[in-house]
Amino acid sequence: MEYLPNIVFAVAxxxxxxxxxxxVKKLSRNIKLGKDVDVSDNKSQRWKNMAKIALGxxxxxxxxxxxxxHVIVYVGFIIIxxxxxxxxxxxxxxxxxxxxSLGSLYNFLIGSFEVLxxxxxxxxxxxxxxxxxxxxQRFIKPEMKGWPKTDGNMIxxxxxxxxxxxxxxxxxxxxxxxxxADHYMQAGTFPVSQFIVPLLDSLSESxxxxxxxxxxxxxxxxxxxxxxxxxxxxxxxxxLAFPNTYYGKLKPQGxxxxxxxxxxxxxxxxxxxxxxxxxxAEDDVAEPEKFGASDVMDLNWVQLLNAYTCTECGxxxxxxxxxxxxxxxxxxxxxxDTRDRLEEVGKIIDxxxxxxxxxxxxxxxxxxxxxxxxACTTCxxxxxxxxxxxxxxxxxxxxxRYLVMEQSAAPTELNNMMSNIENNGAPWPYNQMDRLNWVxx
Amino acid sequence: MSEQLKVKTMQExxxxxxxxxxxxxxxxxxxxxxxxxKISRAFVKLLNKADVDFAVxxxxxxxxxxxxxxxxxxFLFQMQAxxxxxxxNGYEIKRIVTCDPHSFNTLKNEYPGLGGNYDVVxxxxxxxxxxxxxxxxxxxxxYKGKRITFHDPCYLGRANSIFDxxxxxxxxxxxxxxxxxxxxKTALCCGAGGAQMFKEPEKGxxxxxxxxxxxALETKPNIIATGCPYCNTMMTDGIKAHEKEDSVTVMDVAExxxxxxxx
Numbered sequence: 141m142e143y144l145p146n147i148v149f150a151v152a153x154x155x156x157x158x159x160x161x162x163x164v165k166k167l168s169r170n171i172k173l174g175k176d177v178d179v180s181d182n183k184s185q186r187w188k189n190m191a192k193i194a195l196g197x198x199x200x201x202x203x204x205x206x207x208x209x210h211v212i213v214y215v216g217f218i219i220i221x222x223x224x225x226x227x228x229x230x231x232x233x234x235x236x237x238x239x240x241s242l243g244s245l246y247n248f249l250i251g252s253f254e255v256l257x258x259x260x261x262x263x264x265x266x267x268x269x270x271x272x273x274x275x276x277q278r279f280i281k282p283e284m285k286g287w288p289k290t291d292g293n294m295i296x297x298x299x300x301x302x303x304x305x306x307x308x309x310x311x312x313x314x315x316x317x318x319x320x321a322d323h324y325m326q327a328g329t330f331p332v333s334q335f336i337v338p339l340l341d342s343l344s345e346s347x348x349x350x351x352x353x354x355x356x357x358x359x360x361x362x363x364x365x366x367x368x369x370x371x372x373x374x375x376x377x378x379x380l381a382f383p384n385t386y387y388g389k390l391k392p393q394g395x396x397x398x399x400x401x402x403x404x405x406x407x408x409x410x411x412x413x414x415x416x417x418x419x420x421a422e423d424d425v426a427e428p429e430k431f432g433a434s435d436v437m438d439l440n441w442v443q444l445l446n447a448y449t450c451t452e453c454g455x456x457x458x459x460x461x462x463x464x465x466x467x468x469x470x471x472x473x474x475x476x477d478t479r480d481r482l483e484e485v486g487k488i489i490d491x492x493x494x495x496x497x498x499x500x501x502x503x504x505x506x507x508x509x510x511x512x513x514x515a516c517t518t519c520x521x522x523x524x525x526x527x528x529x530x531x532x533x534x535x536x537x538x539x540x541r542y543l544v545m546e547q548s549a550a551p552t553e554l555n556n557m558m559s560n561i562e563n564n565g566a567p568w569p570y571n572q573m574d575r576l577n578w579v580x581x
Numbered sequence: 582m583s584e585q586l587k588v589k590t591m592q593e594x595x596x597x598x599x600x601x602x603x604x605x606x607x608x609x610x611x612x613x614x615x616x617x618x619k620i621s622r623a624f625v626k627l628l629n630k631a632d633v634d635f636a637v638x639x640x641x642x643x644x645x646x647x648x649x650x651x652x653x654x655x656f657l658f659q660m661q662a663x664x665x666x667x668x669x670n671g672y673e674i675k676r677i678v679t680c681d682p683h684s685f686n687t688l689k690n691e692y693p694g695l696g697g698n699y700d701v702v703x704x705x706x707x708x709x710x711x712x713x714x715x716x717x718x719x720x721x722x723x724y725k726g727k728r729i730t731f732h733d734p735c736y737l738g739r740a741n742s743i744f745d746x747x748x749x750x751x752x753x754x755x756x757x758x759x760x761x762x763x764x765x766k767t768a769l770c771c772g773a774g775g776a777q778m779f780k781e782p783e784k785g786x787x788x789x790x791x792x793x794x795x796x797a798l799e800t801k802p803n804i805i806a807t808g809c810p811y812c813n814t815m816m817t818d819g820i821k822a823h824e825k826e827d828s829v830t831v832m833d834v835a836e837x838x839x840x841x842x843x844x
Contacts, residue, residue, distance in 0.1 A: 391690065392690050392740055392741050392742070393739055393740045393741075394686040394690060394735075394739075394740025394741055395686070395691060395740075396650060396651075398655070398659065398694045398695060399655045402656050402659050403659055403695065406659040406660055407663070410660075410663055410664075431655065432653065432655075459767070461769055461770040461772060461789045461792070461793075462783070462785070462789070464769075464789075464792060465782075465786065465787040465788065465789050465792055466784075466785035466786030467784070467785040468783065511783050511784075515783040515785075516775050517773070517777050518651050518735075518774050518775030519735040519769075519770035519774050520735060520740055521735075521767075521770065524739055524767070537651070537653065539653075540652060541653040541655055544652060544653035544654045545653065545654065545655060550652060550653065550654070551780050553781065554652050554780055556779075557648065557649075557652070557776070557779040557780075558649055558652065558657055561646065561648075561649055561657060562657060565642075565643030565644050565661075566609040566612070566643075567609055567644060567648055567778075567779055568609065568614075570613045572640055572643065573640050574612075575612045575613075575639060576590070576612070576637065576639040576640060577612075578607070578611070578612055578613075578618040579586050579588045579622075580586075581618060581622075
């Protein structure tokens with residue numbers, strides 16, 4: 141029975157991490173449903189971008205208040221993980237404060253964790269107030285109703301509870317140390333939790349141990365639960381921001397990709413030696429490639445990674461000229477819709493032994509309306525605003541391509557503009573022979 | 582008709598067996614749009630003044646296909662691009678200047694992948710070059726004491742990170758440059774991009790150009806400067822919506838420079 145806690149801990153750890161690993165596998169399978177795209181170029185630039193944008197949070201601090209608060213939570217998250225490592229080892233080995241042999245360094249570390257924990261609590265409260273009391277515009281847009289709103293608050297509550305448990309655990313530990321309880325050796329400094337100690341003052345040693353152990357267990361089980369919450373939440377960005385910034389666009393923002401499948405056809409059309417009546421080669425019976433995207437499988441995997449990375453902060457939407465002037469388009473919603481549809485497709489695949497069975501739905505119309513797609517000015521403000529290099533514009537353009545090239549479903553005025561280009565080489569119906577008239581007017 | 586502009590076509594250069602320093606890509610707006618034609622003329626006046634040996638394609642020029650691409654018609658875009666590339670490569674064009682950031686962006690970034698490799702510059706960059714190497718000097722002080730605010734065209738600024746050239750050129754007019762709250766990387770679009778120029782906007786509570794003009798008017802300018810024929814149209818309409826057309830004008834950087842020198 142002596143090893144029961146160790147065994148329970150090991151089982152909880154294996155279950156927690158195992159379940160998470162299963163979801164990561166699913167995540168990776170879903171992302172790979174996207175088309176292949178070559179992002180193997182410029183490795184050094186890509187590492188630099190990841191270091192700067194994800195690790196260095198350079199685009200977060202463009203908005204100083206949210207940026208600073210976020211840096212606190214982010215640094216807190218990373219640093220306090222050192223403490224989590226100790227907790228895991230203690231749990232497995234049945235030790236208590238294993239790293240305390242580090243002496244004064246340990247005291248310094250525990251002290252800084254406490255300060256960070258307090259700062260995280262402050263930041264989380266500020267975040268909650270911004271979402272629920274001040275109700276900052278970008279948090280109350282239509283696409284944020286229901287689950288996205290709950291999800292946002294849930295994450296804040298979980299973080300608040302975890303930090304409170306951490307400080308409670310330390311406070312009880314500190315009091316036990318002062319009482320000279322067995323196993324509770326003098327270790328750590330408690331600049332923050334010392335202020336909780338008076339609340340525990342009247343407790344007996346055994347009650348204190350109960351408080352300390354309960355907080356310890358709930359804290360680590362809470363972390364494992366949070367880890368598993370990620371997949372069901374917008375909060376995946378804490379992991380995916382890194383690969384996403386690595387694979388982010390390196391070309392000038394104005395450069396759209398040239399569709400290779402179109403290039404091949406155009407070249408054939410313009411080749412004077414090509415025989416228009418030639419029978420297709422025997423082995424050339426593959427279905428012609430679909431132009432553009434009407435569903436998530438038509439997008440490339442980086443675009444799908446983008447969708448899972450989005451944490452719904454809404455900076456893109458708040459910078460979007462169409463959204464600012466009351467149009468339906470919200471770049472954030474484009475990303476959320478892409479993710480939600482991809483999840484739906486993933487579930488269909490799970491339910492059908494790994495095969496996708498068409499469900500009569502698609503990303504276009506069932507999630508993203510044409511009105512949204514046609515409201516975009518392709519100005520790249522959303523791309524510029526995203527703190528983790530998400531490119532909503534590329535999805536919009538891909539879906540426009542489907543509408544125009546597969547469905548001939550552009551708005552009438554645009555069809556007129558395009559037939560003008562076809563007929564007389566300008567978007568307006570002027571004669572090409574008049575192109576130089578401006579010189580003499 | 583005002584004074585005679587000196588404009589030669591590539592065909593004329595060819596028949597003389599010569600190559601121009603640079604090709605001026607006029608673009609559809611610069612060729613046909615009444616407002617934009619004035620920008621083309623102002624730019625040519627400056628080129629003539631600086632004695633630049635430039636050519637235009639004239640009636641051989643055709644739409645870059647940029648607007649078709651933004652609308653999603655990749656097919657039409659590539660048809661136009663490959664036609665233009667055949668022509669440009671046939672003339673062995675090395676360097677292109679254009680007053681239209683949309684043409685600039687697609688020629689510079691999207692044509693290379695289809696076989697068209699040129700050194701492409703925006704006219705504000707080219708004017709800066711002419712000013713820097715002394716081929717063009719501006720001595721006029723007609724704009725001294727005027728307030729000018731520059732609206733960054735998306736496809737010049739955010740899309741290609743060209744922010745300084747137009748501002749440096751504008752500073753030669755001796756006018757006072759004032760920045761809007763959102764400028765450079767965070768500049769708001771004028772509302773014309775992504776083929777919006779050619780359609781009615783979707784339902785909303787305001788037009789984008791009216792919002793952007795509001796940004797500009799907050800700087801209390803005499804002149805809103807821009808470097809794009811489409812931005813020019815949108816901002817001009819925006820000024821009208823705010824009923825400020827009597828006190829504020831919208832001008833291209835090239836026009837301001839030409840006017841400053843009394844060209």
